[in-house]
Amino acid sequence: MAGEIAPSTALSDALVILGAAGIVIPVFTRFRITPVIGFILIGIAVGPFGLGKLIYEHPWLTHVTISDPEALAPFAEFGIILLLFTIGLELSFNRLWNMRKLVFGLGALELTIIGSCIAIVLSMMGQYWTGAIGLGLALAMSSTAIVLPISGTHTPVGRAALSMLLFEDIAIVPIIFLLGAMAPNAQAEGWEGLLDTLWKGGLVILALLVIGRLALPRLFAQAARTKSPELFLAASLLVVIGASLATAVVGLSPIVGALIAGLLIAETEYHGEVEAIIEPFKGLALGIFLITVGMSIDLATIWENLPAIALAVVLVLGFKTLVTGLLLRLMGARRSTAAETGMLMASPSETTLIVLAAATSALLIQPGTAQFWQIVTAIGLTVTPILAKVGRAIARRIDSAPELPPEYSEDPRVIVVGSGRVGRLVADMLTVHGKPYIALDSDADLVDRAKRDGYRVLYGDAARRDALERVGLKNALAVVLTMDEPVLVQRLVQKIRRQNPELLIVARARDTAHAAELYRAGASHAVPETLESSLQLSEAVLTDIGVAVGPVIASIHEKRDQFREQIRQEGALEHKPKLRTGPAEAR
Secondary structure, three states: OHHHHHHHHHHHHHHHHHHHHHHHHHHHHHOOOOHHHHHHHHHHHHOOOOHHHHOOOOHHHHHOOOOOHHHHHHHHHHHHHHHHHHHHHHOOHHHHHHOHHHHHHHHHHHHHHHHHHHHHHHHHOOOOHHHHHHHHHHHHOOOHHHHHHHHOOOOHHHHHHHHHHHHHHHHHHHHHHHHHHHOOOOHHHHHHHHHHHHHHHHHHHHHHHHHHHHHHHHHHHHHHHOOOHHHHHHHHHHHHHHHHHHHHHOOOOHHHHHHHHHHHHHOOOOHHHHHHHHHHHHHHHHHHHHHHHHHOOOHHHHHHOHHHHHHHHHHHHHHHHHHHHHHHHHOOOOHHHHHHHHHHOOOOOHHHHHHHHHHHHOOOOOHHHHHHHHHHHHHHHHHHHHHHHHHHHHHHHHOOOOOOOHHHHOOOOEEEEOOOHHHHHHHHHHHHOOOOEEEEEOOHHHHHHHHHOOOOEEEOOOOOHHHHHHOOHHHOOEEEEOOOOHHHHHHHHHHHHHHOOOOEEEEEEOOHHHHHHHHHHOOOEEEEHHHHHHHHHHHHHHHHOOOOHHHHHHHHHHHHHHHHHHHHHHHHOOOOOOOOOOHHHHO
16 A cells, blocks of 8 residues: 555655646746745645645645655755756866955855854853854855856856855855764764864865866767767766765765866866756756745744744844945945845855754754744745845946946947957957947956046946846847857847847857857857967968968958858757767867
């Protein structure tokens, strides 16, 4: 009998999850609301504190509720692992090294100051000091799973959030061992365990880096040559799960292994294909995680303790917003960036629940206290998308750009996204030929320098819906995307093309493979850096060895047109990312 019930239960749970995804994503996307709130509301409705309470009176509800919430925990954890893996794919070791001051400076300060202050306040309110430290560190953390999908990793807000979240993810293991060391009669064992984990974890990370550098390019080259999406997916999951298990076995968090796996694959030419093939699984697994968050919210308990819970939520969110914003201002961030990041990072995290569980098992806090703060954390996670919208609105008001001069406010012009080296050169050539332009950049320092040098540039994040509209996208002659950020460029091309089917879109591409992806996304022209440098080298050598300039320039133009047509045809073969067959094809 039990053997018949278990499969039925598993199938009904799967039906609820897939049904939730099928309803939540389209409906909330239609109304331009983040699906995060939808998944959490579904969790509240189908969980043990929602319709699950009524299954004894109405047995048919078992088919539309989650019968075993704990069974979803591994899938929720897998969602967070895949999230960190895709974050690694968007990063690189060079970018991570460049962020080291932010990660170990801003990140460490944010966690230490917020955790210490909350611990002091709780201690003054009567919580024993060891438990106050555990609660302070738990509540100081912010949600990687919710914050980064909202902020991205390429904007000033996204970079600041990423640096703090990376430090929190690194710090989770030492924090758990610290709580174990503070447990009654467990100090020595806790410190010994921490040291043991650190040296073993260091060896595992070193081994992953060496093996990954040597093996991953060969592994994905072989998978790509088979032209089998199934084998490519299997190789991707093998890498992320293997790296996560390797770090988990020695006591580190599995998300550390997932991040390292993503960083290693980001160094190969197959990172775009891996990201595309993993994306659907990440979205569904994160949806399961958010459903489990909703299932932990007991509306009856909240109602009974509403004043205390509401006060705790407001104080925690307000204090974290204030401290994070002040830290960012002290480190030179713009007021708008500091305000938006502070609001976005205000809520506690899914790792808060892990630290609360560790503090409870170490007898540092009582189960009732842990349950109270779990509810506060769940509410904080639920309102994070709302906080993000409020923070964005505040940032716009703080940093609203001045009205454009009359001669540029209505007339059609070229929009140049990016005011770095390439963006400036495009602006110079437009000026030489008398064509009006306006540049847009999300790097405040670049904007200030460009303005001082006489360029017409505004501060703004092109990834936001209203930024391009504010500089005249509707009447634009063309949009030129000059950033060296392949993933962001591709997303912007898709977004702009959906809104403006006839607009001229010229995009900078890293190589010919990236150019083909941009053509598939809707670019009018995609200019690969590798191709242009090769043509310029050819032009220089031909003219210097005595070939006439006219025929050389004509042949260069002809060869450029041939390459562009070839890349366009490659991009038109499929309307979805296709597997490349190896390094030779990318050339």
